[in-house]
Amino acid sequence: MARASESHAHSAIPAESGWYVEAMEGLVGVVQELSHARSLDKITEITRHAARRLTGADGATFVLRDGDQCFYADEDAISPLWKGRRFPMDICISGWVMLNAEPAVIDDIYVDPRIPADAYRPTFVKSLAMVPIRRGAPIGAIGTYWAVKRMPTPEEVSILQALADTTSVAIENVTLFDELQRNVKALEESNYELSRFAWVASHDLQEPLRTIHTQLELLQAKNLGPLDEAAHNRLRLVKDGTSRLRHLIQSLLVHARAERMEATGPVDMAEIAKGIVTDLGTQIEETGAEIVIGDLPTVIGDPVLLGRVLQNLISNAIKFQAPGSRPSVKIDSKRSGDEWVISVTDNGIGIEPEFQEKIFGHFQRLHSQEKYPGAGLGLAVSKKALARHGGRLWVDSTPNRSSTFYFSLPTAPHGAEG
Ligand code: ADP
Numbered sequence: 001m002a003r004a005s006e007s008h009a010h011s012a013i014p015a016e017s018g019w020y021v022e023a024m025e026g027l028v029g030v031v032q033e034l035s036h037a038r039s040l041d042k043i044t045e046i047t048r049h050a051a052r053r054l055t056g057a058d059g060a061t062f063v064l065r066d067g068d069q070c071f072y073a074d075e076d077a078i079s080p081l082w083k084g085r086r087f088p089m090d091i092c093i094s095g096w097v098m099l100n101a102e103p104a105v106i107d108d109i110y111v112d113p114r115i116p117a118d119a120y121r122p123t124f125v126k127s128l129a130m131v132p133i134r135r136g137a138p139i140g141a142i143g144t145y146w147a148v149k150r151m152p153t154p155e156e157v158s159i160l161q162a163l164a165d166t167t168s169v170a171i172e173n174v175t176l177f178d179e180l181q182r183n184v185k186a187l188e189e190s191n192y193e194l195s196r197f198a199w200v201a202s203h204d205l206q207e208p209l210r211t212i213h214t215q216l217e218l219l220q221a222k223n224l225g226p227l228d229e230a231a232h233n234r235l236r237l238v239k240d241g242t243s244r245l246r247h248l249i250q251s252l253l254v255h256a257r258a259e260r261m262e263a264t265g266p267v268d269m270a271e272i273a274k275g276i277v278t279d280l281g282t283q284i285e286e287t288g289a290e291i292v293i294g295d296l297p298t299v300i301g302d303p304v305l306l307g308r309v310l311q312n313l314i315s316n317a318i319k320f321q322a323p324g325s326r327p328s329v330k331i332d333s334k335r336s337g338d339e340w341v342i343s344v345t346d347n348g349i350g351i352e353p354e355f356q357e358k359i360f361g362h363f364q365r366l367h368s369q370e371k372y373p374g375a376g377l378g379l380a381v382s383k384k385a386l387a388r389h390g391g392r393l394w395v396d397s398t399p400n401r402s403s404t405f406y407f408s409l410p411t412a413p414h415g416a417e418g
Pocket of ligand 1: 312316317320346348349350351359364365366367373374375376377378379380403
């Protein structure tokens with residue numbers, strides 16, 4: 001109580017109220033506790049204890065307005081009061097406090113006409129102080145009770161009112177927090193629905209597309225002779241269109257898969273890289289590309305997503321070349337702290353420094369379809385897929401010489417992310 005004597009010298013706090021300083025200090029602790037409360041139950045629990053402790057009363061109640069009734073939600077007292085009971089607003093003192101939005105301070109409850117004496121007779125209560133929660137339009141009340149006849153002091157009432165005001169803010173916070181939680185949940189659900197829809201739609205779209213593609217190839221092969229050049233060109237355009245559509249759909253699938261990230265396990269990146277080189281056979285043959293696969297680690301993740309990342313980077317490395325140049329691509333890795341960093345280096349056209357960030361955005365492309373076909377989604381979905389693994393994707397490039405795309409993955413399994 002060192003502060004009490006200091007306070008006497010220069011504040012308006014009365015000399016006899018050493019406990020008032022103590023109560024104020026206690027109130028600061030309660031304010032902190034209330035600021036962390038995330039439910040009405042927790043607020044009730046904190047407040048009922050605090051009301052009794054701060055005022056030194058023999059009992060305290062936490063009352064909530066429930067329509068035209070007062071609900072005695074909780075209590076902390078030397079013997080039972082009215083916990084769990086409801087009384088009409090117009091016959092009980094907590095109702096009076098709420099309806100009038102002002103405190104009630106009573107030294108002898110049996111002579112005050114606002115008190116329903118019958119309800120009090122079985123209890124220890126002789127005197128009380130009660131304050132409204134939320135002074136504008138009260139939503140509840142806090143009551144404190146004494147087993148002896150005494151007039152509660154103005155300081156006790158002011159501490160109690162300060163507690164009620166803090167409680168009111170805490171209740172408002174909980175209401176807002178609940179609302180926020182509900183909105184976040186609704187958003188997560190709709191996000192999940194959307195990604196599921198994108199997945200199903202893109203999955204189902206692949207089937208007819210595959211048929212169109214195959215039929216076109218057959219048509220092209222069979223009618224190569226009799227078709228004139230214009231028809232031949234048309235066929236080629238349709239085929240290019242379907243390839244782009246397929247590319248787009250695959251990117252959508254990866255995007256939706258990354259959103260859900262369900263299947264994770266050990267992924268041997270060297271095996272994945274070899275499989276991709278086989279899959280890219282035609283592109284490699286046509287360009288005469290040389291692909292070197294260095295030492296690659298086994299990581300924990302989704303094999304389909306990580307395969308897609310590597311495939312996007314390797315096929316870009318082969319694609320973004322000056323006309324006539326022979327692609328040379330090296331896939332390598334090194335350990336850096338608790339991450340693996342995998343790199344794909346090419347000898348291609350490179351990327352100007354001012355575009356080295358931009359290319360990771362959705363639908364961002366630096367060249368025309370005629371020059372370098374593509375959808376502008378590969379890097380964006382790769383970045384997303386890696387983020388879901390706790391990894392990053394970045395580039396280091398010298399224009400007209402080479403680019404190295406790096407991606408990192410944690411060496412330890414990445415915890416499921418929301
Ligand atoms: P797409 O390849 O379908 O255009 P990406 O998202 O994979 O889409 O790439 C976005 C853009 O980044 C490309 O259009 C290209 O301009 C640039 N880019 C990607 N990889 C390379 C690379 N290895 N060398 C040069 N530019 C690249």
